[in-house]
Amino acid sequence: MDAAACAEEFRRRLDAAADATESALDALLAPAPLPGEIARPARLLEAMRYSSLGGGKRLRPFLVIESARLFGVVGEAALRTACALEMIHCYSLVHDDLPAMDDDDLRRGRPTTHKAFDEATAILAGDGLLTYAFDVVADPKTHHDAGVRAALVLALARAAGLGGMVGGQALDLAAETAATPLTLEATLQMQAMKTGALLRFAVDAGGILGGASVSQARALTRYGEALGAAFQIADDILDAEGDSAALGKRAGKDAERGKATLVGLLGLDAARARRDSLVAEATAALRETGLGEATDILAEAARFVAARRN
Numbered sequence: 001m002d003a004a005a006c007a008e009e010f011r012r013r014l015d016a017a018a019d020a021t022e023s024a025l026d027a028l029l030a031p032a033p034l035p036g037e038i039a040r041p042a043r044l045l046e047a048m049r050y051s052s053l054g055g056g057k058r059l060r061p062f063l064v065i066e067s068a069r070l071f072g073v074v075g076e077a078a079l080r081t082a083c084a085l086e087m088i089h090c091y092s093l094v095h096d097d098l099p100a101m102d103d104d105d106l107r108r109g110r111p112t113t114h115k116a117f118d119e120a121t122a123i124l125a126g127d128g129l130l131t132y133a134f135d136v137v138a139d140p141k142t143h144h145d146a147g148v149r150a151a152l153v154l155a156l157a158r159a160a161g162l163g164g165m166v167g168g169q170a171l172d173l174a175a176e177t178a179a180t181p182l183t184l185e186a187t188l189q190m191q192a193m194k195t196g197a198l199l200r201f202a203v204d205a206g207g208i209l210g211g212a213s214v215s216q217a218r219a220l221t222r223y224g225e226a227l228g229a230a231f232q233i234a235d236d237i238l239d240a241e242g243d244s245a246a247l248g249k250r251a252g253k254d255a256e257r258g259k260a261t262l263v264g265l266l267g268l269d270a271a272r273a274r275r276d277s278l279v280a281e282a283t284a285a286l287r288e289t290g291l292g293e294a295t296d297i298l299a300e301a302a303r304f305v306a307a308r309r310n
C-alpha cells in the first residue's frame, strides 16, 4: 500500500473502530441488569455513560482490534476486549480530572464528569467503569477459552494497576511536590507506566487473542512500548507548543504544575527528534513480527500518534 492509501485506510479503520466501540459500550451500559446484578442505579449509570460515550479518539480500541486482526481474529472477542480497555481509560480520565488530582473542568470538549454530576458520583463512575472492564473480559462471551480470558485479565490488571497506570500516576503526583525534579530515566519510567502501559496492553491483547508466537508477542510488546512513549512525548510537545486547546487544558499547564515532561528535560527540538525515532522503532518492531504488509496499518497508527494535534 502506498503512503496516501495507507493513511486513508488507517482513518477508515480508526473511524470504524470508534463506531463499533461506541455501539458496543452503549449496549454494555444499558439500563437492564445483567444476570447476577441486583439493579443498575440510574444516576450512576448515567455518569458512567457520560464518561465513556460520545467522545475520544478511541485509539486504544483501534489498537486492540487491529492487532487482533493481524492473527485473523475479528468480531466480539476483540471488540469486547477493546471496550474493557476503553472503560479503564475513561475511568482514569474521570479520576484524573477530579479536584484532588488535576482539577480540570473540561474533558473531550465538555464538562468533566464531576462538573456535570458531582464529585462522589464521578468517583463511583470511575470505580464502576474499572470493575465493569474486568467483568467484560472475564465473561465467557469474550472468549470461549478460559485460559485466554485469564491471560487477558492478568495483563489488563498489571497494565492498569500498581505497576502500571495507577503506579505511574502516583509517581507523577509525587514528582509535583518533590524537592528535586525527576531525572530523564525516572520520567521515562513514570510515563511508560502512566500512559504507556494501557497502550502496550492494547497490542499485547491482540497477540493473546490471536495466539501469537513468543517472538511475535515480544515484537508487538516492543511496538506498544515505542508507540506509548511516542504518544506521551507528543502530549508533552502539544502542551509546550501551546496547541493544547483540544486537550482541554491551557498551554504549558503540565510544566507549570511541576509535572515531569520530556520537553522540560530535553528541550523541544530533542523531544521532537526522540518522538520521530520512537516511530521508527515502532515500525521496525512490527517488521519483526514477520506478518508483512498486514502491519502497515499499525505503522500508520504510530505516525498518527506522533503527529496528533489532540
Ligand code: GRG
Pocket (backbone or CB within 6 Å): 055, 056, 057, 058, 059, 089, 092, 093, 095, 096, 101, 108, 165, 166, 169, 194, 195, 232, 235, 310
Ligand atoms: C487517575 C488512576 C488515574 C490515572 C490517571 C492516564 C492518566 C492517569 C491520566 C490522564 C492524564 C492525561 C491527560 C495524560 C496525557 C495522555 C493521555 C492519557 C491523554 C488522553 O488520552 P487520549 O488522547 O484521549 O487517547 P481520548 O479523549 O482521545 O480518549
